[in-house]
Amino acid sequence: MEISKDFSLLMVNKPKGITSTEVLNKIKEKFNLKKVGHTGTLDPFAEGLLILLLGRATRLAEYYQKLPKTYIATGLLGITTDTYDITGKVLKRVEGKYPSKDTLEEVLKTFVGEIDQQPPPFSAKKIRGKRAYNLARKGLKVELKPVKVKIYSLKLLDYKPPRFTIQTTVSGGTYIRSLIKDIGDKLSLGATTQELLRTAVGGLSIEKAYKLDVILNSEHVEDFLLPPWIGLPYPTIEVDRQRAFKLKNGQFIEIDTSQNEERFLIFSEGEFVGIARTFKGKLKPERIFL
Numbered sequence: 001m002e003i004s005k006d007f008s009l010l011m012v013n014k015p016k017g018i019t020s021t022e023v024l025n026k027i028k029e030k031f032n033l034k035k036v037g038h039t040g041t042l043d044p045f046a047e048g049l050l051i052l053l054l055g056r057a058t059r060l061a062e063y064y065q066k067l068p069k070t071y072i073a074t075g076l077l078g079i080t081t082d083t084y085d086i087t088g089k090v091l092k093r094v095e096g097k098y099p100s101k102d103t104l105e106e107v108l109k110t111f112v113g114e115i116d117q118q119p120p121p122f123s124a125k126k127i128r129g130k131r132a133y134n135l136a137r138k139g140l141k142v143e144l145k146p147v148k149v150k151i152y153s154l155k156l157l158d159y160k161p162p163r164f165t166i167q168t169t170v171s172g173g174t175y176i177r178s179l180i181k182d183i184g185d186k187l188s189l190g191a192t193t194q195e196l197l198r199t200a201v202g203g204l205s206i207e208k209a210y211k212l213d214v215i216l217n218s219e220h221v222e223d224f225l226l227p228p229w230i231g232l233p234y235p236t237i238e239v240d241r242q243r244a245f246k247l248k249n250g251q252f253i254e255i256d257t258s259q260n261e262e263r264f265l266i267f268s269e270g271e272f273v274g275i276a277r278t279f280k281g282k283l284k285p286e287r288i289f290l
Contacts, residue, residue, distance in 0.1 A: 005033060006055035007289070008225040011209040014042050014050040023050060023212060031221040039064035040172070040201065045087050048198030049206040057228035059287055063275070064231060066172045067202035068152055073193055075180040077162040080190035084120040084177035094189045098161035107186050108154045108166065111179065116146040120177050149174040163194065204231040229265050229272060236265045237276075237283075244268035248290045252282040 014023055020041045028036045037058035039051045048071075053061055077098060081088030099107070150171040158165040168179070177193045184191020199206045210224050218224070243253045247266065255278070264283065266273040274288035 003222065003225045003227060004055070005031070005221060005225070007057050007228060008054045009057060009228040009230060010052040010054060010215075010221070010224055011204060011206075011226065012050045012052060012215065013206060013209040013211045014047055015212055016045060016047045018212075019044050020050055024052060026212070026216060027052065027221070030216055033221070037061050040069065042198060043085065043177075043196065045085055046196035046198065048196075049201055049204065049209050050198075051201055051204065051231065053228055054225070056289060059289075060228055060232070060275075063287075064201060067231070067233070068169050068171060069174070069198060069202075070167070070169045070200035071176050072157065072165065072167050072197045072199060073176050073180060074163055074165045074195040075183065075191045076194045077164065077184055077187065077189045077191050079162075079192045080181065080184070081192045082121065084175075084181045085193040085196075088192070092190055096189060098189070099187055101156070101159050104159060104164060104187070105156050107183060108156055110186070111183065112151050112154050114148055114150050117149045117175065117178050117182070118146050119175055120181075147173065151179070165195075169200075202231050202233055227272070229275075232265060232275075234263045234265050234275065235261055236267055238267050239273065241268055244273045244290060247273060247276060247283070247285040248288050250285055252279065252284050255281075255283045 010027070012023060012027070014020065020038050024036050024038055027033065033054060035055050035058055037053050039053060039061050042048060042050055051064055053064070076086065078094045078096070079090060080092040081090055151174070152169040152171070154166060154168045156164065157167050168176070170176070170179075176196055180191050180193045215221070215224055237255070239247075239253065244266070246253050261278070263275055263277045263286070266276050266283075271290075273290055275286045276283040277286050278284070
């Protein structure tokens with residue numbers, strides 16, 4: 001199946017010191033792309049896997065945004081900043097005895113599972129239609145409501161006080177900066193994020209991503225493109241052209257499958273039809289690309 005700039009996925013290994021939007025715009029301008037979207041922002045100080053969707057594939061962004069994401073993060077105990085990371089203004093310093101490794105690991109365990117998390121004031125969350133970080137930069141008080149997120153796993157990789165490094169897999173929408181801060185607060189020391197690396201989005205790993213400079217130094221973006229559905233964790237179903245046409249026209253189709261799944265990737269004669277979901281024993285079209 002031919003992969004085109006109008007319907008594809010690009011895995012970028014984002015460097016530090018640049019925003020996700022700047023990465024997107026550089027690639028868009030270099031290869032004269034009409035439409036590009038990312039599937040989850042990485043802060044300028046952060047690095048790692050940034051998934052871009054090209055052309056019509058931008059309609060799949062919400063599915064990628066909901067996938068679990070894996071990070072390696074280093075926190076700095078005893079410092080609280082307004083951005084929850086090392087680039088921000090220091091609000092408080094706490095001098096005191098650092099916890100033992102065992103104590104830190106016990107605290108980490110308390111965050112595994114579903115938790116209420118307060119997003120950082122400097123975040124892309126919207127307040128009355130305006131980005132929180134724009135309001136925070138103007139010195140305005142930003143109060144964001146806690147949201148429910150899920151921490152699937154949380155492991156201590158290294159601890160040399162005041163620095164500690166964790167590996168964590170979290171639900172979409174989780175802020176690692178907030179997680180680090182909350183860990184510090186639970187230790188009565190405060191903490192801020194010093195380094196952040198995103199290593200995976202769902203089943204897509206940074207090992208398969210291309211560095212930004214490698215992409216920009218190429219003349220053909222097609223060399224790096226992947227099918228846009230490749231990272232979606234849904235089983236596939238092959239349908240005939242008649243049923244594919246029904247899905248295209250918004251009609252439900254009968255399905256004979258024992259798979260207890262909510263969504264499926266639909267193909268017809270090797271062509272990607274789109275995503276459909278189960279509804280009362282039938283398949284309902286959700287995102288169709290025919």
